[in-house]
Amino acid sequence: MFIRSIHLENFRNYGRLDLDVGPSVNIFYGNNAQGKTNLVEGIYVASSITSHRTSKDSDLIKFGENEYKVSLDLSDDDGSNVQMSSCYYTEKSSLSKYSRAGRILIRDNAPVDKVSEYIGVCNIVIFAPEDLNIVKNAPAYRRKFLNTLISKISPSYFNLLSNYSKLLAQKNALLKSIKSSQNMPEMIDQQLDFWDFSLAELSAEIILKRFKFAKLISDTASKHHGSISGGKENLSIEYSTVYGAVGALEAFLNENCKYDEFMHKGLSESDYGRIKGILSDLVLSKLKSVRSYDIDKHISSIGIHRDDIIIKLDGLAMKNFSSQGQQRTAALALKLSELEIIKMFVSSTPILILDDVFSELDKTRRMSLVSAMKNAQIFITCTDRNMIGEEIDVMEGADKAEFYCVDNGKIEKMA
Amino acid sequence: MARYSPSIQNLIAQLSSLPGIGGKSAQRLAFHILSMDDKDAEALTSAIMSARQSTKRCTCCQNFTDSDPCPICSDPLRDKTTVLVVESPRDVSTFERAHEYKGLYHVLHGVFNPMKSMSISDTTIPDLIKRLADHPEITEVIVATNQTAEGNATALYLSRMLGPSGIKVSRLASGLPMGSDIEYADDLTLLSALKGRVMLTGDKE
Numbered sequence: 001m002f003i004r005s006i007h008l009e010n011f012r013n014y015g016r017l018d019l020d021v022g023p024s025v026n027i028f029y030g031n032n033a034q035g036k037t038n039l040v041e042g043i044y045v046a047s048s049i050t051s052h053r054t055s056k057d058s059d060l061i062k063f064g065e066n067e068y069k070v071s072l073d074l075s076d077d078d079g080s081n082v083q084m085s086s087c088y089y090t091e092k093s094s095l096s097k098y099s100r101a102g103r104i105l106i107r108d109n110a111p112v113d114k115v116s117e118y119i120g121v122c123n124i125v126i127f128a129p130e131d132l133n134i135v136k137n138a139p140a141y142r143r144k145f146l147n148t149l150i151s152k153i154s155p156s157y158f159n160l161l162s163n164y165s166k167l168l169a170q171k172n173a174l175l176k177s178i179k180s181s182q183n184m185p186e187m188i189d190q191q192l193d194f195w196d197f198s199l200a201e202l203s204a205e206i207i208l209k210r211f212k213f214a215k216l217i218s219d220t221a222s223k224h225h226g227s228i229s230g231g232k233e234n235l236s237i238e239y240s241t242v243y244g245a246v247g248a249l250e251a252f253l254n255e256n257c258k259y260d261e262f263m264h265k266g267l268s269e270s271d272y273g274r275i276k277g278i279l280s281d282l283v284l285s286k287l288k289s290v291r292s293y294d295i296d297k298h299i300s301s302i303g304i305h306r307d308d309i310i311i312k313l314d315g316l317a318m319k320n321f322s323s324q325g326q327q328r329t330a331a332l333a334l335k336l337s338e339l340e341i342i343k344m345f346v347s348s349t350p351i352l353i354l355d356d357v358f359s360e361l362d363k364t365r366r367m368s369l370v371s372a373m374k375n376a377q378i379f380i381t382c383t384d385r386n387m388i389g390e391e392i393d394v395m396e397g398a399d400k401a402e403f404y405c406v407d408n409g410k411i412e413k414m415a
Numbered sequence: 416m417a418r419y420s421p422s423i424q425n426l427i428a429q430l431s432s433l434p435g436i437g438g439k440s441a442q443r444l445a446f447h448i449l450s451m452d453d454k455d456a457e458a459l460t461s462a463i464m465s466a467r468q469s470t471k472r473c474t475c476c477q478n479f480t481d482s483d484p485c486p487i488c489s490d491p492l493r494d495k496t497t498v499l500v501v502e503s504p505r506d507v508s509t510f511e512r513a514h515e516y517k518g519l520y521h522v523l524h525g526v527f528n529p530m531k532s533m534s535i536s537d538t539t540i541p542d543l544i545k546r547l548a549d550h551p552e553i554t555e556v557i558v559a560t561n562q563t564a565e566g567n568a569t570a571l572y573l574s575r576m577l578g579p580s581g582i583k584v585s586r587l588a589s590g591l592p593m594g595s596d597i598e599y600a601d602d603l604t605l606l607s608a609l610k611g612r613v614m615l616t617g618d619k620e
Binding site: 170171 | 529532534565567569
């Protein structure tokens, strides 16, 4: 899949931008703070709805404006054309066309109600300085990494997550209300049961998906990490969730010799039902064991909303024991594994964005990044076009590379 | 700066609080009511009042009814062993329109929703549990709540609560609408249709 043209309206520092881009390598260069990252952020938002830099839609609107719109014209591998737009309206915008504030998604001129029907259409993998957060920052960043990857491949996973967060919000509202109302204790138990039954059921399905993808990421990322670092260190990833769940799942798979079946073609319906039952019973009993604590604190203290993936280097957690350079290598390996996994499951080629990454990597790492990118449309931002000459030469389609100069929100195509 | 006299304003405000009625429609309705004959306007108000006064909830199925128990619950030809659980009285009339379901109903009057301050006792779930205990002839409960996160939670809750009693609990199938093209189905509907597929040959259980 590749982008034919990009349209931004009131997005970050762009008032209006209509830009045709080439099907292979596109290089945006210019001084700092001119809008290079904003442009690629626009591309990412149009395909994936959320930004890789902020979780607030209102941050993306140009100062003094009330709404933004980003659109892409795309051509798929089979030659069919798609148009995707993501718009965000605030309360203040003059709503002529749509009656409500918030996000509107449009695909081929028709509004799309379900986010899950929008995000899988065009897959973009972005390499940015923010990737470092996955390794060194809070678990939320790693959950986001995992969730984004699985959602792109499996729309039903996105639905599971959104159902889970809806029910969790209901349960939390209930937990908050217990202090104020004088409910009978048995009534509280009954009401919490109501939500815990469903939360446990959804948790089981989410755990099964996350476990599988964490394993896939671990395998592919350690391979990439080995080739980048010269095999000196060993990267591994462990999925961490509700206590005991991973152990129960592994025990089930090993006992029944279903490990390969689970990883590759998927369990049979009866096996899936059995392990789902085991996991949901386990989660339910854990939820019940912390119930009185949760009531006192008015929070849901355990559950898959607290999941994490532990990134380890030679068996030690990287969050605590690693240098900046090791973290950067691990982040790069994780992103390369994201790219590989998307290619494994999705037929159309993902689009790549390299946002200012070359300046942070040494030569071997730059080369291994570049060599992983084949047959894809690539967007690169950098401060000086001459600085990345060597890497461009190695890339496929380098002869068709197009250069654009970015200067204060204006983009000019250069020869 | 009131554009209308206070009594008209009040009428508009009352009408616009109804579901599906916005400010503009409320204005139109208000002026239509003002221009109606006295006779017609009285018929309208008395219809509202008598509906409010004479309908009550059936003590058995909790549906709105003029007589208690309601015509469905007191119909001797109905299958008393099956109860279909629905969210609202409107769902009962939807099922009745199809003339195919012959069992009884239970109306929940909403789903448990703490975010909208709906507690479990605002629904008729406790009444359902009591009804099943009082009527051992009921052997199957069909849960027909909406296909939302809350509707599914209600279904699962009922199945967990009723599991030990030996009462069969089933959930309406979800998937493709009749006469539809598979091409236009969204991913989730398709997935749910695949999961709930029906065996045509071979072992049926």
